[in-house]
Amino acid sequence: MKISFSLLAFSLLKNSRKYGTQVKPSVEMEDQLIALIKADEMKPRKHPGVMKARTVEVPAAVVSTMKVIIKDKPVSALRMEGEKLERYLKGRHPPVEKDQVTSKGIEIQQQIEAKLGVDLLSLSEEQKEALKSRFQNLVIKRLKHMLYSWKPVVYNEHSSLLYMVSRFAPEYAVLLKILTEVKTREPDFQPHSMFDFGSGVGTATWAARSVWGDTIQEHFNVDSSGEMNDLASFLLRGGDEEAEMPIKAVFYRQFLPASHMLKYDIVITAYTLLELPSARTRLETILNLWNKTNRYLVIVEQGTNAGFKVTNEARDFILELERRNDSHTATVAHVFSPCPHDLPCPRLTHDKTPCNFEVSYIPLPFQGRCDAKKERYSYVVLKKGPRPDSDVQWPRIVRKPLVRKKHTICRMCVAGGKLQEIIFTASKHGKIPYWCARSSNWGDLLPMTVKDVNGKE
Incomplete structure (x- = not known):
């Protein structure tokens, strides 16, 4: 005892x-x-x-359409390859920045020079050039082992199917929980338009319709993969390419619209930031999405350290906007969820674990066992305007x-x-x-x- x-x-x-x-x-x-x-x-x-914590199931209409899509496919192989893709995505890190590569390279070179005991002053120019070439090869070799090798995931027809099989259910559960909280805490909010960046197979569209139904009259989806867009459209049509789209105004594009005039009541980017090639691109994208936001910007990533850090990076960037522009007299944004404040995240100063949350979901029936699984995610919901006095925090x-x-x-x-x-x-x-x-x-x-x-x- x-x-x-x-x-x-x-x-x-x-x-x-x-x-x-x-x-x-x-x-x-x-x-x-x-x-x-x-x-x-x-x-x-x-x-x-209390936030509803029921175990989430994918709508029956989606499951039926998926069965039509994969009926002539090797389901076991799809499941195994999908699990491999899911493991890879959960292990993603943001790309290493150029200044990080440079500083790490200098550090490695200095370590090599110290270990070899090289006196550069005593060498001729030819010897220095030869040594520099030798060091360069050693440095590059070590950098490859020490730094994360990021590369974009290219989604063709096959990999889009793998993504649908492995990621639709957990991502639908996560988005449904987040959007349900928005509706629960602000029942008067009735969005008429939604913008989804990195829309994939249209998971956010299904989650939003489960929460608000036909209230959302326009869905604008952007994904760089044309095959993903085709698959998302096919799912909405119930597996019939010639069927009429059940939503009157649903659009699929491969690029962000250039105009800042178009705004949407709710903007979502889920599991997309880690697919962007640099911190600069991430922040430019977040700013672009914020400029298209009327009320809510929802950012979701994997519940890993990497996912949490890029989510928090976006959170801090938006909250700091008014400090960079002296013309702002009021806060341009506040955190609706999960943080009860707009201060720096205390998680980063206390330990090395991410601020993440968990949701239970039922896997798709062709994923083998259908016991409930859990998905961890990091997210932030940013709302336009200052925090209202009525917010109990x-x-x-x-x-x-x-x-x-x-x-x-x-x-x-x-x-x-x-x-x-x-x-x-x-x-x-x-x-x-x-x-x-x-x-x-x-x-x-x-x-x-x-x-x-x-x-x-």
Whole structure:
């Protein structure tokens, strides 16, 4: 028992340094919310911060069309190749920048020179040139081993099929969860137009229609692969090339439109930033998409360190726009989700793990076993305009809560731009806050205000 207690104590101490439990923050819950729960008009497990976490299934119409598409194909081979493609995509990193290559090359050359003990001053020009050529080959060889070799993924007809088989279900589940939160938290938002950059096989179109139905009257899809666009169109037509498109205004293009005059209520770019060739291209693309946004810009990537970093890069870039332009007198954007603040991400300063979330989904029936799987993702939803005064900025649970006997440990990102860990108990925080914390899950908002000892959020 002593060993177990010591391990638990060490774990709590380690987390307290990361999440700041040593400050012992106070927790406040709205009286109105407490009254609703006391009156049994609301259950703690259905408090307003809970995000629907049901296991997501791909619409039956999509599955039926996919079966038509692959009926004459070797399904087992498609599944195996699709799994290989999925592993590759989840291991993607952004391209190495030129200045990184140069600085790393200089560092390697200096290491080689030091190891060989070369005195450049004592060499003739011919010897220096010969040595330079030799060093160059060694440096290039080592660089290839040390730096990530990025190359674009080219989607032809076959690889587009592989992407559909392996990635439609998890990406649909992720987008459905994100868009459902937007609708839940802002029920009056009724988008009439949607722009999807890097649209692939049209997953975002299906997710958006599942959330808002026919409210969206225009879908504009851009993907560099013509084969992907053809497959997305084929899926919407139910597998019949001659059938009428069920959506009146749906467009497929291979390039971003040059005009900044066209704007869309919601703009989505999902699993696309890591496919762009440089940081400059990523930021130029994000700026272009932001200029096309009327209300919401949704950015989604893999829940890996690489996916999180490029998502956070885009988040910071948009939030910094007004600081680069003195003519702006108000914030041009704020984070709608997942962050309850617009400050720098505290995750980057505390550890090397990504800020990510998880969703459960049912794989496609021809993927073998149909047991529920989980997909981790990093994302940010940016909203035009300053943060409204009515925004309660509830803390977001950023790791799976630890539900224990008579206490629950919640690790959260709070409005003050910090990571906070709170051990909820009924005796210390009250029964209702305790029940709400115990009923919450990873990704939920906790309907409370967390303040430190100085009274700051």
